[in-house]
Amino acid sequence: MPQRSYLFSGTVADNLRYGGGPDQVVTEQEMWEALRVAAADGFVQTDKLQTRVAQGGVNFSGGQRQRLAIARAVIRRPAIYVFDDAFSALDVHTDAKVHASLRQVSGDATIIVVTQRISNAAQADQVIVVDNGKIVGTGTHETLLADCPTYAEFAASQSLSATVGGVG
Numbered sequence: 057m058p059q060r061s062y063l064f065s066g067t068v069a070d071n072l073r074y075g076g077g078p079d080q081v082v083t084e085q086e087m088w089e090a091l092r093v094a095a096a097d098g099f100v101q102t103d104k105l106q107t108r109v110a111q112g113g114v115n116f117s118g119g120q121r122q123r124l125a126i127a128r129a130v131i132r133r134p135a136i137y138v139f140d141d142a143f144s145a146l147d148v149h150t151d152a153k154v155h156a157s158l159r160q161v162s163g164d165a166t167i168i169v170v171t172q173r174i175s176n177a178a179q180a181d182q183v184i185v186v187d188n189g190k191i192v193g194t195g196t197h198e199t200l201l202a203d204c205p206t207y208a209e210f211a212a213s214q215s216l217s218a219t220v221g222g223v224g
Contacts, residue, residue, distance in 0.1 A: 061125035061142070063113030068124065069105035075128035082131055093157040094127035095150050096120065118145035126154060130161065137162065140170045148175065155179060174214040183207070 063071050069087060076082040087105055091097040099120055100107050113121040122145045129137060137158070143151045155176065158167060169176055177183045178197040185193035185200060185207045193204030200207040 061113070061121040063109050063116070063121055063124055065111040066109055067105065068100050068107045068109060071109055071124060072128050072131055075131035077132055080132065086131060090127040090130040093130050093154070093161050094123040095153050095157070096123035096127050119147070119150065122146060123150075123154070130158070133165070135165055137165060137167045139168070141172065143171065143173070143176065151176070174211045
């Protein structure tokens, strides 16, 4: 799933069904579960699954579009999820909630997350650090903090900006 989430004109239900693939019948219960996982169930409640979606999802905020696209990805229950900076428009609280829900429902699936948020990398079983197109470190968050200067610098800069921004 790319950073820039695309939604199709129609309804929320129509967009979620696209995630199911041609042979999958997607039930309302599965749609609501996917919306819950993506923390999108709250803003969809108003008009339910028949909430209108304009072409490209322009009637939703960037974070809402990302959450609807995440829900669409969850519908299929793939063996491998790939999220390419797909959480960038989410606030830190919603991001954490979505990641926790994804971990609960993904089972044995592999989840690959391309991220610029240290909080996302810290939760991963394995982190691969890429700098200028080259892998400069692999390991857990803790081992990379100790052994990979690029990762440690990255973590420190985000920690500092969170403190300066009043979050830390």
